[in-house]
Amino acid sequence: MSGFGTLLYKELLRFWKVAFQTIAAPVLTTLLYLLIFSHVMQGRAPVYGEVPYVAFLVPGLVMMAVLQNAFANSSSSLIQSKVTGNIIFVLLPPLSHWDFFAAYVLASVVRGMAVGAGVLLVSLAFVELSFEHPLWLIAFALAGSAILGTLGLIAGIWAEKFDQVAAFQSFLIMPLTFLSGVFYSIHSLPAFWQGLSQFNPFFYMIDGFRYGFFGVSDIDPALSLAVALANLLVFTAVTLALLKRGYKLRH
Amino acid sequence: MTPAIQIQQVHKRFGTVQALCGIDLEVAQGEFFGLLGPNGAGKTTLINILAGLARADSGSVRVLGHDVVTQYRESRRALGVVPQELVFDPFFSVRETLRFQSGYFGLKRNDAWIDEVMHHLDLTGKADANMRSLSGGMKRRVLVAQALVHKPPVIVLDEPTAGVDVELRQGLWEFVRGLNRDGHTIVLTTHYLEEAEALCARIAMLKQGRVVALDTTSNLMNRRDSLYLRLRLAGAALPAALAARVRDSREAVHTLRLRSYAEVEGVLAQVREAGAQIEELELLQPDLEDVFVQIMKDAKG
Numbered sequence: 001m002s003g004f005g006t007l008l009y010k011e012l013l014r015f016w017k018v019a020f021q022t023i024a025a026p027v028l029t030t031l032l033y034l035l036i037f038s039h040v041m042q043g044r045a046p047v048y049g050e051v052p053y054v055a056f057l058v059p060g061l062v063m064m065a066v067l068q069n070a071f072a073n074s075s076s077s078l079i080q081s082k083v084t085g086n087i088i089f090v091l092l093p094p095l096s097h098w099d100f101f102a103a104y105v106l107a108s109v110v111r112g113m114a115v116g117a118g119v120l121l122v123s124l125a126f127v128e129l130s131f132e133h134p135l136w137l138i139a140f141a142l143a144g145s146a147i148l149g150t151l152g153l154i155a156g157i158w159a160e161k162f163d164q165v166a167a168f169q170s171f172l173i174m175p176l177t178f179l180s181g182v183f184y185s186i187h188s189l190p191a192f193w194q195g196l197s198q199f200n201p202f203f204y205m206i207d208g209f210r211y212g213f214f215g216v217s218d219i220d221p222a223l224s225l226a227v228a229l230a231n232l233l234v235f236t237a238v239t240l241a242l243l244k245r246g247y248k249l250r251h
Numbered sequence: 252m253t254p255a256i257q258i259q260q261v262h263k264r265f266g267t268v269q270a271l272c273g274i275d276l277e278v279a280q281g282e283f284f285g286l287l288g289p290n291g292a293g294k295t296t297l298i299n300i301l302a303g304l305a306r307a308d309s310g311s312v313r314v315l316g317h318d319v320v321t322q323y324r325e326s327r328r329a330l331g332v333v334p335q336e337l338v339f340d341p342f343f344s345v346r347e348t349l350r351f352q353s354g355y356f357g358l359k360r361n362d363a364w365i366d367e368v369m370h371h372l373d374l375t376g377k378a379d380a381n382m383r384s385l386s387g388g389m390k391r392r393v394l395v396a397q398a399l400v401h402k403p404p405v406i407v408l409d410e411p412t413a414g415v416d417v418e419l420r421q422g423l424w425e426f427v428r429g430l431n432r433d434g435h436t437i438v439l440t441t442h443y444l445e446e447a448e449a450l451c452a453r454i455a456m457l458k459q460g461r462v463v464a465l466d467t468t469s470n471l472m473n474r475r476d477s478l479y480l481r482l483r484l485a486g487a488a489l490p491a492a493l494a495a496r497v498r499d500s501r502e503a504v505h506t507l508r509l510r511s512y513a514e515v516e517g518v519l520a521q522v523r524e525a526g527a528q529i530e531e532l533e534l535l536q537p538d539l540e541d542v543f544v545q546i547m548k549d550a551k552g
Binding site: 002003005006007009010013014017018081084085086088089090091092093094095096246250251 | 265299302303304305306323324325327328330332334336338339340341342343347348351352354355356357397401
């Protein structure tokens, strides 16, 4: 196996060995959101004309789970290795910055997709969903998890302690996901907040993902995908540059 | 022949601390080389730069002719490093750890060598044990095995016996000696000077980021301008005229510094004249520790 293949396999095995914590727990948490919100919001006006609120909510929650777990995977793996010092095991071998980047981000994508698929499968037992454009749906899930896996890598590279990764997650990732239209359509917001939401890259990922289910969205999915890919490109370039320089990894 | 390690004018600063100020060193292939120095001398920084864990501010470092920055793939493949810190990945077993390390170097079907390394380091019984469950000494052995998993021609051991029990230390040195006999270049940093004296053919001493001595171990030992005479006296105290020669005194046992054998007779005569009887007498050759202390003193400031 190549160096990249080994690192990818190691990263996959790392979360798989603690799958209760890395897959089962987030699936359960997300389903609790679904249970509570669908109960509280019962009777709320349907969205997009005839889509019931609960059906509208499921893709948002799935995507939120995908994004948060993709971020958690790369950021926690890297900060753990840095704090315990075993990061040297991957710094000593002849792995390139591309190998390093691709292995961590792909493992994040797999974890994000696994949790997302788990949430979706269990939701299907309670909620009836349509799958209008499955390819769009998959494209947005892949792009979203890759973006968050990359952001997790940046957070892990930058942080020197667990506390700083937690701050990155709580003060940046969480607000951006919660305010991106997971729980509502931005058309229900006042004009000012509607405008502001358009600067949130997470909004495009969730809106586009939802289009895959219902064939309706707030924004043209092609535009949303373009925004997501542009974000991915920028974060990728930043991360590769940091890795190449050895920023906070090779002192 | 290409040197195993070539270090030229390496400078490194951490904030306001100048960790390395212009290191020049060359280690030939097949050498058993010692890197000595007090804490903070820059040994680990130098090794980190060699391994690519740190970057030099200026200067160049090559492993078997490969620059550690521009040709890092080749240089890292040629190098095995046993780090000073006892680090491990708590998610995996010993065998998994070694397989991953081997895989990072792009090696396929390396299980035969992994088994051999585990056997030599007495790890076979623990192959499937989780890293967390191992004692400190066993974790240290795994670190050695990890450094050897890609059969590197150049092996660097950064204080590998710190906090390790005597039995493991002996076993480890036997193993490392064997690697050296098989043609591997070994670079060793250690706090135990008797280890360096017994193992290393050539030694560099570092102090405050500079090389203060670089010579074969035997030449360093010959630098001694003194030998020691240890006496146990009875009947009278050590005569005051000999006070300047005292290295240490414990009750009636005195260790005196002599410049040459010719001085032995004179000293003994003075003791006799003072009315003291000699109960025990021993002539001591200075060891590397004396040379080390002397060189560190000379390099003060």
